[in-house]
Amino acid sequence: MTTDPRDPDAASPQSAPAAVRFDGVGMRYGRGPEVLSDLSFELPSGSFHFLTGPSGAGKTSLLKLIYLAQRPSRGLISMFGRDSALIPRESLPDLRRRIGVVFQDFRLLQHLTVFDNVALPLRVAGQARASYADDVIDLLKWVGLGDRIDALPPTLSGGEQQRAAIARAVISKPELLIADEPTGNVDPEMANRLLRLLVELNRLGTTVLIASHDIGLVRSLGAPVLELADGKLIDDGRRAA
Amino acid sequence: MSQKSRSGDLLPPDRGRDRPLLAVAAILVFLASLAGIGAAGAWQAAEGWTAQLTDQITVQILPGTGRDADADAEAAAIEIARLPGVASAEARGRAQSERLLEPWLGTGVLPDDLPVPRLIAVRLDSETPLAPGAVEALLGDAPYEVVVDDHDRWERAVTRAAAAVRYFGLGVVALLTLAAAAVVAFAARASLAARWDVAEALHLVGAPDSYITRLFQERFFMLGMNAGLIGAVLAGVVGYGLSILGGSAGAVFFLPRFEFGWLGLGIVAGAALVSGLVSAISARLAVSNVLKARWT
Structure with a gap:
């Protein structure tokens, strides 16, 4: 599927359910105050969105809802056309395999090599090492880690760890990719290269949502933007940036 | 490819925690094996005594x-x-x-x-x-007066004493097994807490709870097996030593000899496997409960 990241509806064929749909969603941690309230938006399948907002606006909380690490305290979240509240617990791992996540703090396993970290989703999915080894190496070369395949994360720079985290998130060609500040620790040239990787993935059909403070990055693609402030959505991405 | 040689276990070894746990588990298995061997010895000895008593009578001739x-x-x-x-x-x-x-x-x-x-x-x-x-x-x-003693009184007493020793031995084995299971469950929870990063990373890339649980289960099965092997071999050596020395345990258990026969050998051999299984099951239940509580 080829899409134009600047058009919010370009990748939303009438038949395909939205990858993500929020309807009046609110969220709180424990008994605390709502950190997100009345969120309603949709990420059409195959779309490319940015998520912006000041620190504390609730971006990370929103991403947690999307990658099913948290449950909403109210409202409806639909993932790939299924009400997430009705998905049985035992089916959640299958759903998570359709989602790639790049964390701001990378969350690489410190005792595994870069190769093993990147291959983790495929290993968990039960694939044989021989079947994915070449793909992993090719991807690592693409993100500029071809010479760090055997390195352990503690020996990598922040930028290298970030690239490894991105590689891990995209290696299984997920249907939905969520990235929290994916270019925060790399130089502009590498940031551009990584962005191209995400755009390429989007062109192949992956729905992409990138949370970023980087206004330059957000504007560079002209993709629709979801903007959060104080836990509320002040722009639902329906208008192109 | 060079990276293949560095394919690591998903759960890294944690020697700082594993060694003390190995020692505690080995000691528990040692004690459980000794209790088991003692109970088995009591069983065999009691059977021998009972057979002797039922095969003989004593006739007293009062002058x-x-x-x-x-x-x-x-x-x-x-x-x-x-x-x-x-x-x-x-x-x-x-x-x-x-x-x-x-x-x-x-x-x-x-x-x-x-x-x-x-x-x-x-x-x-x-x-x-x-x-x-x-x-x-x-x-x-x-x-002259004659008294016939068919040992019935003694047979019942011996049978009761032997049963008490057997059940005491089995009770000790059961208690030590429970203690080992509790220790392993506690250790498995601590291990999971220490490696929560691994569990969370696996969870987020789509690993079901059973996948994560299996990692800990396998880790603790091997740890239990090793502890069981060490404890059981030590118990075997001690048991064999007591049997050839004449059985000082007899004084404790009111039995004539500390018997270490094929049954004792079987107990020692089986202890390692049982220890591994108890550890694995205990770790599985503990980790599974924690994951269910954390990820609802």
């Missing part, structure tokens, strides 16, 4: 006034040996009776006129049962 008790006992033994169901009958002289009385009457020479009972050890034929009351009937007209 009559002016009679030669030794001669009476000899004559009675000959008569008894002819009864159907008796394999042999052997009269014990006064000297042997006096030796039996030494604990109560001392080692000094007893007065000749003291009526020391003579004993006849009767071994029964296991194929042909002796008719009840046959000995009493045979010697009913004899000019």
